[in-house]
Amino acid sequence: MQKKFEIPRQVLVEQDLMQPGITSCQGCAAPLSMKIALKALGERTVVVFPACCFAVFVGGYPYSSLKVPIIHCPFETSAVVASGAAAALSVRGEKDTVVMVWAGDGGTFDIGMQALSGAAERNENILFVCYDNEAYMNTGIQRSSATPMGAWTTTTPEGCIKEESKKDIEQIMLAHHISYMATASAAYPDDMFKKFQKARGISGMKFIHLLSACPPGWRIDPAHTIKIMRLATQTNVFPIYEVCKRPVSADTEQITEEWQYTINVFPEKNVPVGSYFKSQGRFGLMTDEMIQSTQKRVDRKWQELVEKAG
Amino acid sequence: MAAKKRSEMAVKHEFKSYRDITPMHVSLGNMLYNKTGAWRFIKPIYEDKAPACQNACPAGNDIEGWIKLLGRQEFEKAYWHLKREEPFPAILGRVCFKFCEGACNRGVFDDGIRIQELERFVGDRFSPATPHPELPAYNGKRLAVVGSGPAGMSAAYFARLLGFAVTIFDRETLPGGILRLGIPGYRLPRQVVAAEFEGLSRMGIDLKLGTEIGKDMALATLTETFDYVFLATGAHRSIPLQLTENLSCCRIISALFLLKQVARGETVSLGKEVVVIGGGNTAIDAARTAVRLGCRATVLYRRSPTEMPAHPDEVREAEEEGVCFRFLAAPEDIALRPDETIEKLVCCEMELGPADDSGRCRPLRKEGATFDIPADTILMAVGEEADMGYLSQFIASTDPILRTHEDLSVPFDTPAAARVFAGGDMTDTPHTVVHAVATGKKAAIAMDCNRRGIAFTDIQDHIRIGNGDALSFSRYMNWAPVNPVPCNDRMVVDSSKIVYDYFIKSPGCNKMVQPADQRRFSFAPYHDTLPEEQALLETRRCLHCGRCTECDNCLIFCPDVSILDQTRETFGYAIDYDYCKGCGICFTECPRHAMTMVSEG
Numbered sequence: 001m002q003k004k005f006e007i008p009r010q011v012l013v014e015q016d017l018m019q020p021g022i023t024s025c026q027g028c029a030a031p032l033s034m035k036i037a038l039k040a041l042g043e044r045t046v047v048v049f050p051a052c053c054f055a056v057f058v059g060g061y062p063y064s065s066l067k068v069p070i071i072h073c074p075f076e077t078s079a080v081v082a083s084g085a086a087a088a089l090s091v092r093g094e095k096d097t098v099v100m101v102w103a104g105d106g107g108t109f110d111i112g113m114q115a116l117s118g119a120a121e122r123n124e125n126i127l128f129v130c131y132d133n134e135a136y137m138n139t140g141i142q143r144s145s146a147t148p149m150g151a152w153t154t155t156t157p158e159g160c161i162k163e164e165s166k167k168d169i170e171q172i173m174l175a176h177h178i179s180y181m182a183t184a185s186a187a188y189p190d191d192m193f194k195k196f197q198k199a200r201g202i203s204g205m206k207f208i209h210l211l212s213a214c215p216p217g218w219r220i221d222p223a224h225t226i227k228i229m230r231l232a233t234q235t236n237v238f239p240i241y242e243v244c245k246r247p248v249s250a251d252t253e254q255i256t257e258e259w260q261y262t263i264n265v266f267p268e269k270n271v272p273v274g275s276y277f278k279s280q281g282r283f284g285l286m287t288d289e290m291i292q293s294t295q296k297r298v299d300r301k302w303q304e305l306v307e308k309a310g
Numbered sequence: 311m312a313a314k315k316r317s318e319m320a321v322k323h324e325f326k327s328y329r330d331i332t333p334m335h336v337s338l339g340n341m342l343y344n345k346t347g348a349w350r351f352i353k354p355i356y357e358d359k360a361p362a363c364q365n366a367c368p369a370g371n372d373i374e375g376w377i378k379l380l381g382r383q384e385f386e387k388a389y390w391h392l393k394r395e396e397p398f399p400a401i402l403g404r405v406c407f408k409f410c411e412g413a414c415n416r417g418v419f420d421d422g423i424r425i426q427e428l429e430r431f432v433g434d435r436f437s438p439a440t441p442h443p444e445l446p447a448y449n450g451k452r453l454a455v456v457g458s459g460p461a462g463m464s465a466a467y468f469a470r471l472l473g474f475a476v477t478i479f480d481r482e483t484l485p486g487g488i489l490r491l492g493i494p495g496y497r498l499p500r501q502v503v504a505a506e507f508e509g510l511s512r513m514g515i516d517l518k519l520g521t522e523i524g525k526d527m528a529l530a531t532l533t534e535t536f537d538y539v540f541l542a543t544g545a546h547r548s549i550p551l552q553l554t555e556n557l558s559c560c561r562i563i564s565a566l567f568l569l570k571q572v573a574r575g576e577t578v579s580l581g582k583e584v585v586v587i588g589g590g591n592t593a594i595d596a597a598r599t600a601v602r603l604g605c606r607a608t609v610l611y612r613r614s615p616t617e618m619p620a621h622p623d624e625v626r627e628a629e630e631e632g633v634c635f636r637f638l639a640a641p642e643d644i645a646l647r648p649d650e651t652i653e654k655l656v657c658c659e660m661e662l663g664p665a666d667d668s669g670r671c672r673p674l675r676k677e678g679a680t681f682d683i684p685a686d687t688i689l690m691a692v693g694e695e696a697d698m699g700y701l702s703q704f705i706a707s708t709d710p711i712l713r714t715h716e717d718l719s720v721p722f723d724t725p726a727a728a729r730v731f732a733g734g735d736m737t738d739t740p741h742t743v744v745h746a747v748a749t750g751k752k753a754a755i756a757m758d759c760n761r762r763g764i765a766f767t768d769i770q771d772h773i774r775i776g777n778g779d780a781l782s783f784s785r786y787m788n789w790a791p792v793n794p795v796p797c798n799d800r801m802v803v804d805s806s807k808i809v810y811d812y813f814i815k816s817p818g819c820n821k822m823v824q825p826a827d828q829r830r831f832s833f834a835p836y837h838d839t840l841p842e843e844q845a846l847l848e849t850r851r852c853l854h855c856g857r858c859t860e861c862d863n864c865l866i867f868c869p870d871v872s873i874l875d876q877t878r879e880t881f882g883y884a885i886d887y888d889y890c891k892g893c894g895i896c897f898t899e900c901p902r903h904a905m906t907m908v909s910e911g
Contacts, residue, residue: 012865059340189866
């Protein structure tokens with residue numbers, strides 16, 4: 001029998017806060033993620049876009065394909081603009097409106113970092129979503145600090161690949177003691193839907209890290225977007241988990257117990273990471289030795305995660 | 311399609327001058343004007359296809375269709391849907407070689423669907439004598455069917471559904487042919503066969519028993535009185551053993567003859583040790599019958615177990631009942647005592663050589679490696695061939711197979727105006743019940759084509775299922791499939807096209823089989839029909855390969871919000887081609903390959 005989707009059917013069929021006409025590339029996972037996110041968050045949502053693919057394809061002035069208010073802002077200011085919007089809503093007493101930042105990996109890992117760090121430290125009541133396509137895809141596939149080791153980009157010298165590891169954004173965000181942190185992928189829409197619903201009910205800083213396949217940048221067939229994102233989770237390259245703040249009682253001083261890790265999607269069988277890397281053109285220059293060492297690193301990280309989740 | 315096209319809801323804004331621009335830039339319209347469908351060069355369509363099980367079935371049984379109806383608990387609909395392609399579910403649900411189960415795409419995932427058990431469940435739920443809902447008026451043509459075995463029954467059934475007035479002739483006093491005489495009653499109870507004939511007679515099909523063509527009635531008489539004749543007299547002559555010298559002894563008998571004797575209720579005495587020579591289903595049936603008669607049975611087969619033509623399930627059940635198997639051994643000589651009883655069977659060990667015409671390894675004799683097997687009776691089951699003595703005036707060749715034309719019409723001139731067709735074991739087709747049923751269906755369609763004055767070969771490709779020989783009677787009749795969407799029967803969905811990530815593993819149901827130590831002493835049926843609860847659970851395991859189940863996967867995964875739900879009004883989904891960019895995600899993520907990408911322009 002088939003796995004059943006837990007998204008309520010009425011929400012699935014009727015509530016479309018995103019309209020077609022968007023100019024995203026064929027097979028882009030970002031609008032799909034937005035579709036599911038808005039189904040979970042509902043109409044009372046304000047979206048803040050820094051410079052990113054989505055800011056471009058959601059509609060040029062004076063058009064918008066979202067049926068919710070959106071604010072376009074400069075690249076590095078998304079978290080602070082959202083903080084301001086949240087403050088304004090709070091002053092007006094609109095407590096049920098959620099402010100969501102929808103930023104790419106550049107606007108999160110690199111350029112947006114200082115505003116994000118500030119907002120996280122202040123524990124602003126915003127939901128910061130990073131749809132991570134692992135490079136500056138909008139401007140032509142330039143390397144970002146989210147680009148994984150072994151990937152080709154247009155700003156890695158010819159015949160070379162990125163040799164540095166991807167920045168561990170989850171640990172950075174957790175180091176800010178935020179209220180909720182999760183990873184999600186549109187390949188698991190149920191899980192993503194539940195996480196956005198959960199984030200909506202939590203006050204304080206929420207951070208959701210989405211993997212978002214980019215067919216031109218990843219050098220993949222547009223039809224294989226979901227398949228490859230599913231493979232990322234099945235190979236443990238992109239584990240899907242969430243971290244909630246555990247209520248800490250006053251008498252215990254143990255910081256390590258602050259977080260409650262939950263792994264939401266366990267891989268069904270042991271798929272080697274090679275099948276994920278070999279399915280994408282951007283990893284075409286990776287040697288088998290590099291894949292082997294990546295396998296070890298991925299295994300170690302997964303083991304750590306399993307231990308944390310208990 | 312949606313009531314109002316979304317592109318008509320586009321809000322476009324044009325600034326007349328710079329003064330119109332708002333002091334703070336706010337959006338004044340939506341992007342619906344931007345028909346991204348223009349980017350597309352391939353487009354997804356909903357198109358049902360033939361599942362692997364249906365493709366594997368020689369009769370083209372629409373298994374997915376009736377399993378879907380069964381899952382909805384529409385039992386009567388499921389029954390009649392099943393009978394559209396395969397008229398005898400109670401029989402084939404018991405004795406079919408189940409090519410479908412071997413092809414089931416679930417087999418590579420966890421455990422194939424127990425299709426035969428489900429077919430039997432459906433077949434046993436209704437009496438075949440229930441009035442047929444799709445019975446047409448007579449078309450004025452008369453058909454004589456010679457032989458009431460599975461091929462004859464099938465031809466009579468389908469021909470009646472095409473409007474022919476059918477009369478079945480059989481030399482035996484009870485109808486059913488091999489179903490009654492060859493297949494033992496513990497596998498196929500006699501009342502099941504009788505009930506099917508009750509059903510056929512309720513459809514208006516006449517039965518003339520005890521009439522042997524060529525003896526009691528000349529073939530010419532038939533061809534004069536009927537417009538069409540269908541010959542399905544089966545293969546009843548056992549092929550003799552190839553021994554060093556020809557021996558005759560009352561204890562060297564044909565396995566089929568033994569089965570017939572037991573079926574007729576005659577007393578047989580086999581002694582203690584019985585050796586069955588051969589590896590087909592007749593050999594296994596004979597060995598199991600011998601066990602039930604109190605003998606020790608050994609099956610001697612010259613190849614290895616993998617080449618055995620008998621169904622592995624039956625070999626396993628025979629082993630459970632105590633039948634011994636001796637592989638890679640062939641008989642060489644039979645030592646007789648002076649009183650002409652058998653002393654022992656001298657066998658020779660074999661080894662496998664290169665593949666022969668049938669694709670199986672040719673067994674080769676190992677020189678000098680002989681051994682003896684004690685035997686009181688030897689049963690020959692190395693194959694059966696057709697006895698076509700009654701056709702000797704028309705065909706000169708001694709070929710034991712009647713080689714028909716593509717439309718199953720016979721290769722000789724018939725004595726009168728009637729067109730003569732042939733099917734079943736006497737023609738060039740594998741000797742299984744379901745193949746016989748398939749030839750009956752094919753001949754009925756060919757006869758109707760002949761009546762309508764159209765060439766069968768023209769129509770054949772339009773009604774063919776998958777890449778095999780199976781024909782769809784529903785397509786010929788233009789009967790609607792279960793899903794009201796276009797169905798491309800020629801495209802087969804095999805396991806490489808199924809997205810298994812969307813399915814949950816679950817084991818198949820257990821068969822209701824008596825333990826071997828109980829059933830081995832009795833000729834009573836040992837295998838029960840599934841209870842309703844179990845059968846319904848089993849239907850939920852079906853992957854519905856190639857057939858839309860409205861699972862919403864495409865709806866969820868479309869990044870361009872271009873799949874519109876219409877499941878509440880009609881069936882399935884509509885694609886908004888104004889905006890569909892043709893990325894193909896819906897096609898790739900369809901768990902069961904019920905979508906197709908087609909090129910445009």
